[in-house]
Amino acid sequence: MNFALPAFFAALSIAGAVAALSLRNLVHCALALVLAFAGLGGLYVALGAQFAGLAQILVYSGAVAILIVFAVLLVRERDEEQRHPIRWSNSLSGIAVAVLVFIAIARILTSDSSLHRAAPAAPSATIRDIGTMMMGADILPLEIIGLLLTAAMLGAVILALRERNAVKS
């Protein structure tokens, strides 16, 4: 398998993720998040899962990123984080936890030599095959996902509705 393309997309998504969680301006964070999600979508395509990559770009870079931009614009705070600067004692413990988790996972991964193997021949995951599979063996999970999405949509609308007696209190 070609090495350069997956490595490029992996680096793109990691850079986007770091930027999304370290920038000050929330709108910049949302745009960096689009970059991270698109990088992951490109990585899926480069690994041979074209349909998964397209779904990733549609759902994450499209829908979820737009949702987050809307939330950022609705939940506008006047320089909230500038008035409450990051406390370094909290930051250090948070970074330490994240680094420790990464080191723990990385040690397990590097100690198992069976994981260090090259990819087999690229499988042909055509959209027709995935569709046949989804409407055949996986029909029950598909229906449940449809129910879940409907319930989530109704729940989100009800949650975001105006509180009924907000004016009185």
Next chain:
Amino acid sequence: MTLDSLLLVSAALFAIGLAGALLRRNAILVLVGIELMLNAANLNFIAFWRFSAHPEAFTGVLFLLFSIAVAAAEAAVGLALIIAIHRHYKTANVDRIDRMKG
């Protein structure tokens, strides 16, 4: 690209998302960190599918598609919760949302 390098990328994404969820005080960015951790798990599905002995079964791809759908539902409900909380408390700072009774 070998399997362990892909899994290392996924572990790095997970650690970045975890650091963001722990460090940032804005509820939206905490949710973004959680989404990134979820995406790290999704990358593992694709990596193990690509390097498995039977990639023609599409198990990893199907699991990823269902996982993306669940994550979309989670993002919608999470952002609606943040908007409702912001309307009530007039803040999205997770340090200042500290009462269960409004």
